[in-house]
Amino acid sequence: MDMSDESSEQKKPTRPPGRHFNPLVNYVYYTIVITVTFGLFYLFGYPAVIVLMTYFVIVLIRDTRHIVATYDYKFAKQAAVVNVGYSLTFFIILVVNGLMLSRGSPPLIWPEFADLTSWTPLFIMGGIFGLANIKRMYGPT
Incomplete structure (x- = not known):
């Protein structure tokens, strides 16, 4: 075996050892944020929900x-990018449709899905939930 084969084997990332964590903390956090979000919606409407979700998207x-910059495990990087991708998609739906609905107009994006806009905070927070799990499973100790 030559030197180039050994160096390619050493650079190949392997799955880090599994770490035990308690996802119930994430479930409680997720439930509290969703409850607060729907409370804000009923009190102030979509603009308040958009402001709160903007914080979580940031x-x-x-x-x-x-x-992406610091983790070595490729799957963790890919999963984080997927989470941000679908969360941003639902955030755009929330912003566009939420502003349209708050002005009394019909939703602009997928108007045939009547409750899509009201469900978007669940999907956005799903990205936060997934990212928290990634950090706890694959993050540095």
């Missing part, structure tokens, strides 16, 4: 950039 983007 956190999601920041943490995803950190994971």
Whole structure:
């Protein structure tokens, strides 16, 4: 075996050892945020929900950039990018449709899905939930 084969074997990332963590903390956090979000919706409407979700999307983007830049495990990087991708998709739906609905107009994006806009915070927070699991499973100890 020559030197190039040994160096390619050493550079190949392997799955890090599994770490035990308690996802119930994430479930409680997720439930509290969703409850607060729907409370804000009923009190102030979609603009308040958009403001709250903007904060979480900023956190999601920041943490995803950190994971992509610092984690060695390729799956963790890919999963973080997928999480931010679908969360941003639903955030765009929330912003566009939420502003349209708050002005009394019909939703612009997928108007045939009547409750899509009200469900978007669940999907956005799903990205936060997934990212928290990635950080706890594959993050540095």
